[in-house]
Amino acid sequence: MKYEIRQAGVKGLGLFAKSPIARGTRILSERPLLAIRQDQEVDGIFSATKSLTQNDRKALLDLSGHSGGQSLEFARWMQVVWWNVKSLVRSVRHPSTFTSSIPSPRSMREHMTIFNVFRSNSFDLGGGGSIQQAVFDNVARINHSCLPNAQGNFHSTLGRFNVHALRDIKSGEEVTLNYLPELGSLAASRGSKLQEGYGFDCDCPACDLTTARGKAGEERRAEERKRIKEFAATVEKNAEGMDAELRMTKRFIKLFEAEGITGREVASMYFEVAKLNVKLGRHDEALRCAEKGLELDQYCIGFDHPTYENGVEFITALKSKA
Numbered sequence: 349m350k351y352e353i354r355q356a357g358v359k360g361l362g363l364f365a366k367s368p369i370a371r372g373t374r375i376l377s378e379r380p381l382l383a384i385r386q387d388q389e390v391d392g393i394f395s396a397t398k399s400l401t402q403n404d405r406k407a408l409l410d411l412s413g414h415s416g417g418q419s420l421e422f423a424r425w426m427q428v429v430w431w432n433v434k435s436l437v438r439s440v441r442h443p444s445t446f447t448s449s450i451p452s453p454r455s456m457r458e459h460m461t462i463f464n465v466f467r468s469n470s471f472d473l474g475g476g477g478s479i480q481q482a483v484f485d486n487v488a489r490i491n492h493s494c495l496p497n498a499q500g501n502f503h504s505t506l507g508r509f510n511v512h513a514l515r516d517i518k519s520g521e522e523v524t525l526n527y528l529p530e531l532g533s534l535a536a537s538r539g540s541k542l543q544e545g546y547g548f549d550c551d552c553p554a555c556d557l558t559t560a561r562g563k564a565g566e567e568r569r570a571e572e573r574k575r576i577k578e579f580a581a582t583v584e585k586n587a588e589g590m591d592a593e594l595r596m597t598k599r600f601i602k603l604f605e606a607e608g609i610t611g612r613e614v615a616s617m618y619f620e621v622a623k624l625n626v627k628l629g630r631h632d633e634a635l636r637c638a639e640k641g642l643e644l645d646q647y648c649i650g651f652d653h654p655t656y657e658n659g660v661e662f663i664t665a666l667k668s669k670a
């Protein structure tokens with residue numbers, strides 16, 4: 349095993365490298381402990397929990413769960429109460445299950461715990477597969493950084509969530525993931541989302557605005573956000589919309605690279621730029637960008653991922669037209 353789970357100070361438990369881990373290494377690969385479809389939400393979470401083995405249920409309840417900020421907590425309680433009322437109505441209609449389904453303060457508290465654990469640890473798997481959100485036992489111990497050294501991606505064919513090293517990780521270093529989608533957001537916006545959803549203040553180098561590094565990153569992000577707003581306001585009127593979109597995406601790539609962010613979000617932008625270049629008839633540039641995207645993908649999702657294979661096909665098609 350390349351990692352161990354141990355105390356990470358105020359963060360609770362965390363996942364640490366047991367020996368040096370090279371960029372691109374698959375650090376762990378896990379099947380879901382609990383999975384639901386997109387349309388299931390509360391119903392799916394509670395029904396799936398019912399069919400867990402005792403060990404898996406214990407593993408789930410052992411995970412950390414944050415109740416969310418005030419408004420989230422209230423909304424979650426409403427959903428739990430509503431779900432219990434619905435179960436009661438169902439039980440009255442089907443009396444054989446009546447006694448096991450009576451809502452009680454204890455059962456509601458347990459449901460709230462399960463709900464909080466799910467919301468604090470689940471990943472959106474995307475990709476339109478049958479499973480849309482899931483919790484993974486060891487992945488759930490990975491703490492957050494806005495400048496993570498690892499990235500998780502669901503591999504639909506394997507039915508596993510894989511975590512890859514985005515850069516070389518030293519022995520003893522903590523492995524981190526970004527809990528938020530990377531949108532070039534500013535520290536305050538990221539901070540309120542992390543506080544509301546997960547209950548902590550991030551102290552990563554991008555969030556520490558007392559340092560030159562933190563300030564420079566924040567300024568770059570603010571500048572790019574201003575530009576994207578201007579771009580969004582004018583894009584429809586712009587006769588060279590595609591060219592402008594291409595320039596904007598390239599600027600975002602530059603911003604992320606300056607921040608040291610090199611995951612799937614950047615790889616997908618390279619492919620976007622490649623596709624725009626194809627439309628603009630610039631095949632050599634398209635090929636160069638797609639190859640760059642594929643190079644990043646080999647590290648963050650691995651050679652066996654369906655998205656990597658799509659990238660290879662895209663490049664093969666480009667080469668055949670050259």
Ligand SMILES: C[S@@+](CC[C@H](N)C(=O)[O-])C[C@H]1O[C@@H](n2cnc3c(N)ncnc32)[C@H](O)[C@@H]1O
Nearest residue numbers: 359360361412414469488489490491492546548
């Ligand atoms: C998915 S869990 C991560 C594992 C968790 N530390 C544990 O003990 O199981 C998310 C929770 O970990 C803590 N956490 C994650 N990243 C953190 C960070 N950068 N700083 C402080 N706490 C963090 C928060 O309590 C958050 O709600």
